[in-house]
Amino acid sequence: xxILIIEDEYLIQQALKKILEKKGNNVxxxxxxxxxxxxxxxxxxxRIICDLMLKDITGFDVIEEAxxxxxxxxxxxxxxxxxxxxxxxxxxxxKSYNCKVLLKPFKSLDEATDIILGRLNEKD
Amino acid sequence: MENRINEExxxxxxxxxxxxxxxxxxxxxxxxxQRPLNKELNSFLLDTLSSLHFKSMKCINFFYHLKGxxxxxxxxxxxxxxxxxQVSIKSFRDATKLIKANKDLFNPHQVFKQNELKILGTFLxxxxxxxxxxxxxxxxxxxxxxxxxEEVLQFKKFITFLPFQINLIFKNEYFIIHNALARNNVVKAxxxxxxxxFIHNEKMNLLGELLNTLKxxxxxxxxxxxxxxxxxxxxxxxxxxxxxxxxxxxxNIARSQNIIENFSKLFSNTEALIEINIKKFxxxxxxxxxxxxxxVLKEINIEPNLSIYxxxxxxxxxxxxLIINAAQAKxxxxxxxxxxxxxRGKLVISVIDNGVGIPSEQLPYIYEAFxxxxxxGTGLGLYLTQNxxxxxxxxxxxxxxxxxKETHFIMExxxxxxx
Numbered sequence: 001x002x003i004l005i006i007e008d009e010y011l012i013q014q015a016l017k018k019i020l021e022k023k024g025n026n027v028x029x030x031x032x033x034x035x036x037x038x039x040x041x042x043x044x045x046x047r048i049i050c051d052l053m054l055k056d057i058t059g060f061d062v063i064e065e066a067x068x069x070x071x072x073x074x075x076x077x078x079x080x081x082x083x084x085x086x087x088x089x090x091x092x093x094x095k096s097y098n099c100k101v102l103l104k105p106f107k108s109l110d111e112a113t114d115i116i117l118g119r120l121n122e123k124d
Numbered sequence: 125m126e127n128r129i130n131e132e133x134x135x136x137x138x139x140x141x142x143x144x145x146x147x148x149x150x151x152x153x154x155x156x157x158q159r160p161l162n163k164e165l166n167s168f169l170l171d172t173l174s175s176l177h178f179k180s181m182k183c184i185n186f187f188y189h190l191k192g193x194x195x196x197x198x199x200x201x202x203x204x205x206x207x208x209x210q211v212s213i214k215s216f217r218d219a220t221k222l223i224k225a226n227k228d229l230f231n232p233h234q235v236f237k238q239n240e241l242k243i244l245g246t247f248l249x250x251x252x253x254x255x256x257x258x259x260x261x262x263x264x265x266x267x268x269x270x271x272x273x274e275e276v277l278q279f280k281k282f283i284t285f286l287p288f289q290i291n292l293i294f295k296n297e298y299f300i301i302h303n304a305l306a307r308n309n310v311v312k313a314x315x316x317x318x319x320x321x322f323i324h325n326e327k328m329n330l331l332g333e334l335l336n337t338l339k340x341x342x343x344x345x346x347x348x349x350x351x352x353x354x355x356x357x358x359x360x361x362x363x364x365x366x367x368x369x370x371x372x373x374x375x376n377i378a379r380s381q382n383i384i385e386n387f388s389k390l391f392s393n394t395e396a397l398i399e400i401n402i403k404k405f406x407x408x409x410x411x412x413x414x415x416x417x418x419x420v421l422k423e424i425n426i427e428p429n430l431s432i433y434x435x436x437x438x439x440x441x442x443x444x445x446l447i448i449n450a451a452q453a454k455x456x457x458x459x460x461x462x463x464x465x466x467x468r469g470k471l472v473i474s475v476i477d478n479g480v481g482i483p484s485e486q487l488p489y490i491y492e493a494f495x496x497x498x499x500x501g502t503g504l505g506l507y508l509t510q511n512x513x514x515x516x517x518x519x520x521x522x523x524x525x526x527x528x529k530e531t532h533f534i535m536e537x538x539x540x541x542x543x
Binding site: 009010011012015016018019022084104105106109 | 340343344345346347348349350351352354355358359381
């Protein structure tokens with residue numbers, strides 16, 4: 001699986017990259033939403049794990065931009081949002097894209113990687 | 125006009141006193157025809173505007189918003205006019221946002237665009253909230269010049285003593301009752317309590333801000349550490365000697381994450397009052413404690429129709445903690461009772477267990493933060509529970525009974541809504 005991680009906290013980004021690589025995936029990581037948009041344009045990914053609070057733009061901005069490249073149905077299976085802020089407004093906006101949301105910190109790493117790798121059915 | 129907010133009152137800790145009747149007489153011509161929302165509030169604002177310290181100021185805007193309402197109320201007062209009107213929640217939010225965007229609330233702000241709120245030019249502002257309302261106060265000259273240091277200083281002094289002044293709003297309870305009507309009979313707080321809870325609230329808001337910052341700054345590094353340790357645990361250490369260190373390090377991170385999470389819940393009061401059915405609510409909480417209370421018999425003794433207005437996440441956390449505590453005290457039976465104490469106007473929820481109980485020498489410390497006798501505890505359970513209940517304006521009592529040996533934790537909550 002080709003995975004892109006957009007996360008500006010270096011340790012989280014690198015640890016998650018390594019964890020997913022050890023499970024046999026190709027992982028590219030960036031800390032910038034704008035850079036991520038360039039990467040998405042040139043490379044093909046099966047999953048894009050995107051933090052909501054990035055240093056330049058928000059994860060929602062990334063998705064909005066990505067709408068020019070993908071169909072809504074593709075967006076919902078491609079993007080997984082990651083956030084420490086589980087406020088209702090954040091969750092409902094994520095839901096409007098039909099994207100899965102990973103809450104930081106992960107309650108269980110196994111469960112989180114299952115969601116990333118698509119081994120769990122969508123949960124409401 | 126007499127300036128009742130005088131030098132003395134701004135420089136001492138004594139509450140500022142306003143005499144209502146004089147306050148009304150001092151309303152300028154034309155004002156008397158306006159339907160007063162709250163005489164105390166009106167005269168307070170007017171006196172503030174006409175006080176010597178703010179002699180250069182032209183206009184005060186005071187906004188208040190009952191949480192959950194679709195509109196906010198605005199009082200605009202100048203030396204010539206006085207207007208009360210409803211403003212859209214959007215304008216109110218925009219203004220609050222603008223002020224919050226500037227982290228130092230004492231700094232002057234500018235709104236160049238004339239919007240619905242009619243805040244013009246440079247102004248000094250602050251916002252604050254109670255569990256039911258948001259407030260926004262601005263004062264300005266309606267020009268675009270900067271404030272002098274002296275003006276900013278006076279404003280700071282004014283804010284410092286505000287808790288006493290806001291007391292005026294609650295004084296005749298009119299303000300509270302007026303807005304509570306929309307909330308379907310939410311019971312007004314007695315004067316003294318409203319006053320104390322306001323000061324308490326300000327402290328909580330400050331602590332809340334601090335904790336939010338801490339949460340924000342610590343969550344990410346901790347999460348990074350957590351993930352890194354997962355990696356290390358899987359790959360690097362096959363050594364039995366070193367494994368326990370990774371295991372303990374992970375536990376410590378989890379504990380830190382828990383502490384941050386629980387504390388930030390304690391000091392955030394963004395939730396709205398909601399009517400909940402106590403029986404259903406308790407059953408839901410019991411489901412959440414399933415894994416911790418495995419093998420323990422549970423008994424619920426609650427009238428099916430019993431309901432109150434409360435902040436559900438705080439009550440849930442309090443109840444959850446008490447149930448977990450009971451289970452960890454090796455109880456084989458946990459009973460949860462709830463009933464109305466009509467004479468005292470309270471809802472009493474008891475969590476009763478037949479576990480090992482609390483040794484008397486430990487009793488003085490059970491509500492202290494970080495006090496624990498469990499090897500795996502954070503020592504925050506009862507401390508937080510008691511504070512959650514305090515926010516709900518209730519009390520937590522402990523009782524021990526012999527024959528049969530029982531531990532009772534009793535929450536008394538005010539009935540803040542219809543039953």
